[in-house]
Amino acid sequence: MSEPPPTHTSEAAELARPLPSGRHYLEFLRVAALSAGFLRLPPGAVDTQRPHREDELYYVVRGRATFRHGAHDRAVSAGDLLFVRAGEPHRFHSIGEELVVLAVFGPAMTPD
Numbered sequence: 001m002s003e004p005p006p007t008h009t010s011e012a013a014e015l016a017r018p019l020p021s022g023r024h025y026l027e028f029l030r031v032a033a034l035s036a037g038f039l040r041l042p043p044g045a046v047d048t049q050r051p052h053r054e055d056e057l058y059y060v061v062r063g064r065a066t067f068r069h070g071a072h073d074r075a076v077s078a079g080d081l082l083f084v085r086a087g088e089p090h091r092f093h094s095i096g097e098e099l100v101v102l103a104v105f106g107p108a109m110t111p112d
């Protein structure tokens with residue numbers, strides 16, 4: 001009998017963990033089918049991400065900002081769920097308070 005796949009858990013401590021200077025994303029899970037991490041942007045930060053090759057699901061854990069998806073803007077805050085298809089331009093802007101977002105990519109995000 002084969003062993004079950006590893007289980008990955010993340011607690012609130014992950015959110016408080018300092019990120020290396022200039023970094024806003026902390027990946028905590030990677031398997032072939034998906035990857036997941038926390039995006040953390042302080043107030044006034046510039047989100048410089050470019051379209052990804054993977055579909056992406058965002059869950060806003062805390063904070064407030066505006067999310068631009070293509071040519072459309074919408075206010076986002078804790079509890080909002082956002083889906084972006086692979087290749088579509090998107091970013092967060094007008095960050096009013098520290099933004100913490102769970103980002104899930106399918107398949108696993110490929111490095112730029």
